Amino acid sequence: MSNQLEGKKIAFLATDGFEQVELTEPWSAIKDAGANVELVSIESGKIQGVHHEKQGDKFDVDKTLSEVAASDYHGLVLPGGVFNPDALRVNENAVGFVRDFFNQKKPVAAICHGPWLLVEADVVKGRKVTSWPSVSTDLKNAGANWVDEEVVCDNGLVTSRKPDDLDAFCKKAIEEFAEGKHDGQVADCETDAQCADSQATQGSC
Structure with missing residues (x-):
């Protein structure tokens, strides 16, 4: 056990249908x-994990969205699974919670289908990201630069494609959570000039 993240508080946002290993491995590593x-x-109460199409274990929820704010945490992890982000992205509180991490310039790590929530929160324009391949079109349509890579980091936003990428995902997420706030981690650009300035400064971490 290291003390790299000592004093840090990290939120994992998920609901029924999350890919279990995409929560448990980052959870343990962080x-x-x-x-x-x-x-x-x-x-x-409890939420249901899955192993692809098969039912997994149930996990105790620590806090509901109505009880928390992004200001309570130093970073956010978004596990994948098909049903999990699909349910969260139609929940206004969940989308607002995600967006607030970017407004507060805090690091966020999303894997597999998790970046669907980033699309809904309108935080990927001009950013280099990756995801499960079926999410790529949505990310591109939202203005992201999608690439097929094991792990991608863009100003505090860490993304990976699938469970096979978890080692790299966890390592990079811990690095970004340890680093803290990122000036380029913003939810949206108010003007075209701001967008151009933001894109000019974004790149690998």
Whole structure:
């Protein structure tokens, strides 16, 4: 166990249908790095994990979206799974919670189908990202520069494609959470000039 994230508090946002390993592996890695981790969801109780199409385990929710704010945390993790981000992206509180991390310039890590939430929060314009391939068109349509790479980091936004990428994903997420705020981590550009300035400064971390 390291103390790389000692004093940091990291939120995991998920609901029923999340890909279990995409929560449990980052959870363990980030916790082992010294962070306090909390599972945030739409409702209290337990949420259902999955192993692809098969049912997995149930996990206790620590806080509901109505009980938290992005200001409570130093970073955010968005696991994938098809049903999980699809349900979250139609929930206004979930989308607002994600967007607020970018407004507050805090690091965010999303894997597999998790970047669907980034599209809904309108935070990928001009950013280099990756995801599960079926999400690529949505990301491109939202203005992202989609690439097929193991892990991508753009000003505090860490993205990966699939469970096979988890080692690289966890390592880069921990690095970004340890680094803290990123000046380029903004939710949206108010003017074309701001967008141009933001894009000019964005790149690898």
